[in-house]
Amino acid sequence: MSAVKAAPLDPPALAVRFGNAGLSTGFRIEKYGEIEACPLIALTKRTPGPRPRIYLSAGIHGDEPAAPLALMEMLDAGVFDARANWFICPLLNPAGLARGLRENAAGLDLNRDYKDLQAPEIQAHVRWLQRQPNFDVTLSVHEDWESTGYYLYELNPEQRASLAEPMLEAVAKVCAIDHSPLIDGRESKAGILRPVSDPLLRERWPESVYLRAHHTTLTYTVESPSAFPLKQRIAAHRAALETAIALMTASAGQV
Ligand SMILES: [Zn+2]
Incomplete structure (x- = not known):
């Protein structure tokens, strides 16, 4: 873990921005909890007809500002359309984001808490998730202080069509890919980590393992390199x- 800290964000102000931008583009805004006077918010929008269900999350590590800011930009740009x-x-993790720290105010790494459910942030998130349907794909947005480029994790237990290569091909046009053979202690190939051991055996669950266990058969965790300029990291996430x-919506809307 790096001693370098990210510039803090203003989570209550960001929540208002997400809320306003969401409301103006047809989203329902749910407050599923509150931490340090900042609402924990979820934005949902359903379109009539058969459509894939896509879940995105950000800000679980408070020293990874490009993650929520990329989603904010995408919301403003109208990416989350019909x-x-x-x-x-x-x-x-509003408390972490307000401090520019990875953990929450109690020092817990929230992205290891989806089995034990010790943190109020994760208890509230899981209660919200339990009310949602299954997702066709989940996208968890992160940053990494130690990587030399962009990379991602894929959990794809049913061997569905992978999105990993095209995702990184698109990123490579705006940001270097981390080609290290070993990232975060795990085997990596051209920026793609596909953990081979059964994640369900892991003692401490990140969000992706919870999602795989209960909500989806295709999860991505994307990681931008924190040492790169913020604008570039946001562009890479986008x-x-x-x-x-x-790719997930290629056939939707073609009536
Ligand atoms: Zn992270």
Whole structure:
């Protein structure tokens, strides 16, 4: 873990921005909890007809500002349109984001808490998730202080069509890919980590393992390199996420 800290964000102000931008583009805004006077918010929008259900989350690590800011930009740009049914949790850890720290106010890494459910933030998030349907794909947005480029994790237990390569091809146009053979202690190939051991055996669950266990058969965790300029990291996230969305929705809306 790096001692370098990210510039803090203003989570209550960001929540208002997400709320206003969401309301003006047809989203329902749900407050599913509150931390330090900041609402925990989820944005949902359903479109009539068969549409893929796409879940996105950000801000679970408070020192990874490009993640919520990328979702904010995408919301402003109208990316979350009629192609899909959307489920978006953009600010999972307001206390961490307000301090520019990875953990919450009690020092817990929230992205290891989805089995034990010790943190109020994760208890509230899981209660919200339990009310949602299954998702066709989940996209969890992160940053990494140690990586030399962009990379992603894929959990794809049913061997569905992978989105990983096209996502990274799109990212490569705006940001270097981390080609290290070992990232975060795990084997990596051209920026793609596909953990081989059964994640259900893991003792401490990140969000992606919870989602795989209860909500989806296709999860991505995308990681931008924190050492790069913020604008570039946001652009890289947009390239990855918008490519995944385009592929998932390729047949939607073609009446
Ligand atoms: Zn993270």
